[in-house]
Amino acid sequence: MLVNTVIYMGYGKEITMLTKKMEAELNGQINKELYSSYLYLSMSAYCNSIGFLGFANWLRIQAKEELDHAMKLFDFILERGGNASLATVEQPDAEWVNLSNVFDATLKHEQFITSSINHLMEIAVEEKDFASMSFLNWYVSEQIEEEANAEEIVRKLQFVGDDKNAMLTLDKELAARVYTPLAE
16 A cells, blocks of 8 residues: 655645545546546437437536536545546447437446446545545435436336327426536
8 A cells, every 4th residue: 555645835734645546546537527428418419309408408417517526526636736637538429219228328327437436435445545535425425316316317217108298298397407516
């Protein structure tokens, strides 16, 4: 295990630096969050193309939130004296079978992100990096909400099936979602 190095940043302020392992894993999570944003934008474009603007709105807001998540990680790395490095973001799928397919993929992706956040927490525990553990607690809680939101839409889509009126009602419901930036 690498011991965190303490550096002094003028005016008596101490910063406990990230270990190289934690820094690398957090940078990897930035890439996953940016990919999430791309994925949800792609899904939003699909929903828009088939005339479900409420679903498109929900996914576009989700894309903005994922970008916020990436920036929160980026800023944390810098605040801890680390090097935020950006990698190429993989191109997401652009073709979807239907809305159920989109939200099944959304739920599966959020479960993947939850697994990734849990892995980060395991590393923070191994590294005895209490600052990262505290920081990552927000993501653990956020992922509970992310999975619940996606699962709710999956269940509603299963319930309405091919009922066009119910689909339009659900679309109208999802159109009401508004973007709320993260508090600093």
